[in-house]
Amino acid sequence: MKTILIIDDEKDLGVMLREYFELMGYDVILAGNGLSGIAEAGKQPDLILLDINMPDIDGIEVCRRIRGLVTCPILFLTARIEDRDKLAGFAAGGDDYIVKPFSVDELGARVTAHLRREDRCGQNPHRLWLDDRFTVDYTTRQVSLGGDVIPLTPKEYEIIELLSSHTGQVFSWKNIIEHIWDMASDADQTALREQISRLRSKLTAAGCKPYIRTVWGVGYKWEK
Numbered sequence: 652m653k654t655i656l657i658i659d660d661e662k663d664l665g666v667m668l669r670e671y672f673e674l675m676g677y678d679v680i681l682a683g684n685g686l687s688g689i690a691e692a693g694k695q696p697d698l699i700l701l702d703i704n705m706p707d708i709d710g711i712e713v714c715r716r717i718r719g720l721v722t723c724p725i726l727f728l729t730a731r732i733e734d735r736d737k738l739a740g741f742a743a744g745g746d747d748y749i750v751k752p753f754s755v756d757e758l759g760a761r762v763t764a765h766l767r768r769e770d771r772c773g774q775n776p777h778r779l780w781l782d783d784r785f786t787v788d789y790t791t792r793q794v795s796l797g798g799d800v801i802p803l804t805p806k807e808y809e810i811i812e813l814l815s816s817h818t819g820q821v822f823s824w825k826n827i828i829e830h831i832w833d834m835a836s837d838a839d840q841t842a843l844r845e846q847i848s849r850l851r852s853k854l855t856a857a858g859c860k861p862y863i864r865t866v867w868g869v870g871y872k873w874e875k
Contacts, residue, residue: 653766654678656696658688658713659728660705668700671755672762685713692717698766700749700758703729703740711743718744722792724765724805728753741845744804747832769805785859787815801857806831807850814863814873823870847871 655677659665662683669679680696682688685708692699699721703710714725724746729736737748747765749758784797792808794801803811809831814822822830824840851863864874 652676652678653697654680654694655762656680656682656688656691656694656699658682658685658691658699658705658710659702660684661702668755668758671759675759675763685709688713689716692721695721696723697769698723698762699725700762701725701727701745703727703736711739714740714743714745718804719802722805724769726761726765737839737842738845741806741842742849746804746806768809785862787811789816796857796859799857801853801859803850803853806846807853810846810850810863814871818873818875821866821869821872826870 655672657665657668657672657679659668659681660683665681665683669681672679680691680694682691685705688699688701689708699717701710701713705713708716710727710729714727718725725744726747726749727740727745728749728751729740730751740748747761749761786795788795789812792805792812794803794808794811810827813827813830814820824843827843828839847863851861854862862873862875864872866872
């Protein structure tokens with residue numbers, strides 16, 4: 652049974668979401684503020700719903716603190732819709748945005764889609780060696796250089812999986828969003844550019860070659 656961690660200081664909303672997802676068959680952990688959410692993240696949930704506007708620690712900071720502890724998708728619940736807020740969330744390690752007010756059924760469908768994608772990726776039995784040191788392991792969903800694992804968020808890994816499994820093929824930003832986010836979401840070209848930038852920085856810091864190439868005016872591709 653999948654476990655969802657809900658971190659939200661709105662008590663009524665949190666209780667309503669807990670009851671909804673329990674009826675869908677999930678185990679639900681409810682945290683009423685950022686500090687308790689950080690503590691509960693240590694239980695390794697399968698997905699986290701994280702409110703941004705909280706009084707003690709906002710959701711962006713919570714995401715920064717727990718991203719190194721969990722690899723599951725983190726979905727922000729927020730009334731903020733400006734690009735700078737989206738970029739801050741993605742930069743902190745978030746995977747998607749659900750803008751308030753939202754339909755609870757839409758939220759449920761979005762959660763199901765993210766968990767289904769995690770399951771599909773985990774079932775891929777193939778391993779791709781890109782050169783003698785750099786490896787993308789589709790079974791464990793890990794990327795490593797010389798045996799050292801490079802820590803990535805789910806979305807960062809999925810970008811690598813998509814591009815590396817189609818070496819040389821150019822994907823437009825719309826193609827990548829359709830593949831990676833699965834459903835209509837608030838992700839856009841600016842958000843994807845931020846994800847690519849963070850991913851490149853991590854690969855460069857680890858000593859990797861510049862595998863991800865920008866095809867100006869078109870999109871991105873993977874080069875060996």
